[in-house]
Amino acid sequence: TKESVSQKGVSNCFVSVAPDRWKGEYFNNKNLQGSPSMVRDDGNGFINFNWSKRSPSEGCGIGADNFSVRWTRTVRFDSGTYRFTVRGDEGFRLYVDDMLKLNGWYGQSFTTHTINIPLTSGNHTIKMEYYEKTESYEKYGVAIAELSWQAIPTPEQLTAQPSQQKESIKDQNRVQQPKDISEPQPAMPAPQAKLTKAMQKNPGVLIKLNGIYR
Numbered sequence: 001t002k003e004s005v006s007q008k009g010v011s012n013c014f015v016s017v018a019p020d021r022w023k024g025e026y027f028n029n030k031n032l033q034g035s036p037s038m039v040r041d042d043g044n045g046f047i048n049f050n051w052s053k054r055s056p057s058e059g060c061g062i063g064a065d066n067f068s069v070r071w072t073r074t075v076r077f078d079s080g081t082y083r084f085t086v087r088g089d090e091g092f093r094l095y096v097d098d099m100l101k102l103n104g105w106y107g108q109s110f111t112t113h114t115i116n117i118p119l120t121s122g123n124h125t126i127k128m129e130y131y132e133k134t135e136s137y138e139k140y141g142v143a144i145a146e147l148s149w150q151a152i153p154t155p156e157q158l159t160a161q162p163s164q165q166k167e168s169i170k171d172q173n174r175v176q177q178p179k180d181i182s183e184p185q186p187a188m189p190a191p192q193a194k195l196t197k198a199m200q201k202n203p204g205v206l207i208k209l210n211g212i213y214r
Contacts, residue, residue: 013038013060019074020044026056027068030091030131036070037061047071047128047147054143068131069145079121080151087112087146088130094147095127107133110144116152 017023022042027033038060049056055064086092086102089110094102102115132143 013040013057015040017041020076022047022071022073025070025072026060026062027070028062028066030066030068030133032068032070032129032131042071044073046149047145049143049145051132051143056143064143066133067143068129070127070129071147072125072127074123075126076123077119077121078151079119080154081116081118082149083114083116083152084147084149085112085114086128087144089142089144090133091131092145093129095125095129097125098127105129105131110142 017039018041021044024038024040024042025032025036026038026040028037038057040057051064053064055062056067056069058064084094084096084101086094086104087110088104090107091105092102092113093100093105094115096117096119101117102113104111104113126147128145128147130145
């Protein structure tokens with residue numbers, strides 16, 4: 001029946017998400033207001049969405065414009081400094097352990113923002129909020145949201161890299177060294193040796209060797 005189909009569709013719009021995966025809460029407004037229209041598992045990789053001018057989910061009642069999303073995930077990091085990169089077309093906010101680190105909650109075309117954040121070893125909560133709204137200055141409004149990070153090498157690691165490269169080059173040179181031409185070469189056969197010696201003494205003269213003039 002239509003009622004059962006509708007109920008099934010609604011149940012698919014809300015799922016339980018493990019803490020180490022992205023919990024995506026989708027709102028059919030640009031301000032994360034009220035209850036989400038959809039909660040889904042958005043994986044355990046980097047956030048990388050390009051909806052262009054489409055809806056994240058028409059079936060769950062989310063429009064192609066004027067929507068917002070909150071992603072939350074617990075990630076284990078080694079101790080160090082990490083460069084977080086947010087790329088997107090419209091507004092965003094990035095939190096680490098509930099502390100606001102990047103604030104781009106305003107209308108903007110596709111832009112890249114980065115920040116270096118020192119982290120202790122262990123679990124940290126990463127949260128990104130995003131909204132899409134076609135602004136008056138945009139000829140074509142698109143919805144793009146991306147978040148990634150990478151560890152920044154320490155000065156000690158950067159110092160060690162050149163020496164490692166030198167050792168690698170030395171190893172290659174040891175393998176690729178040309179053969180020493182001073183090594184003893186195999187002796188020529190006796191007749192050939194006689195011919196060579198005779199030709200060196202009498203250049204341009206034919207010499208008979210084994211019945212054949214050479």
